[in-house]
Amino acid sequence: DAKTTQPPSMDCAEGRAANLPCNHSTISGNEYVYWYRQIHSQGPQYIIHGLKNNETNEMASLIITEDRKSSTLILPHATLRDTAVYYCIVTQGGSEKLVFGKGTKLTVNP
Amino acid sequence: ETGVTQSPTHLIKTRGQQVTLRCSSQSGHNTVSWYQQALGQGPQFIFQYYREEENGRGNFPPRFSGLQFPNYSSELNVNALELDDSALYLCASSFDHYEQYFGPGTRLTVT
DSSP states (O other), rough: OSSSSSSSEEETTTTOEEEOOOOHHHHHHHOEEEEEOOTSSOOOOOEEEEEESSSEEOOOHHHEEETTTTEEEEEOOGGGGOEEEEEEEEEEEETSOOOOOEEEEEEEEE | OOOOOOSSSSEOOTTTTOOEEEEOOOOOOEEEEEEOOOTTTTEEEEEEETEEEEEOOOOOOEEEEEEOOOOOOOEEESSSSGGGEEEEEEEEETTTTTTOOOOEEEEEOOO
C-alpha cells in the first residue's frame, strides 16, 4: 500500500501557482519524498525529490514540513501542459521500487 | 542523450499466448524496473534488474519473468496470458540509487 495520502483532484487557473499537498505521516528518517506526474497514457515523469530540506528545480519546488509528515509540490506558473496526475511517493531511494497511490488529478484551466 | 524506449507500442494477444516486451534503458543507466498499470490505477511494481540480476520482485506470479542484458536493456516475458494482464507496461531505468526515468510504455490487450 502507498504510504502517502493525496487529494483525488484539484483545479488551478493557468498562470497561477499550483500547490499540491501530500501527507506521509509514517515516513521514516531515511525515506525520501519523490514526485512524479503522468500525462494521459504516457509514462510517469520524474519531477523532484527531497529528504528534509526544501528543494527547487526548473520544474517545481518541494516544501517539506519540519516534522516531515507532509509536503507540498509547487508549480509556480501552471500551464495547460501541466494537466496530469501527480504522484507523491515515499521511498528509501530513487531506484527502489516505487509504490504509486492514486495520485492527484490536476486540471489547469484557461 | 537518448531516453528510455520501449517496443512495441501496442500489442494484441490472445488468452493463453506468451508475450515479450522490450526496453532500452537510458544511456549510462544500470538498473531497470518494470511496472504494470491497469486502466485507472497507478503503476504497480513487477520486478527490478540491477546489473543483470533480479533485485526485487512485486506481487506477481512466476509467469511474469524478465531478463537484463549486458548493455542493460531488458525484456519482460509473460506466459499463459490472462484477460487481466491487459494493461500498460512501463519500463523505468536508473543509475544506482538515483531517480527512475520511465519509457512511454507498451499497451497490451489480451482478448
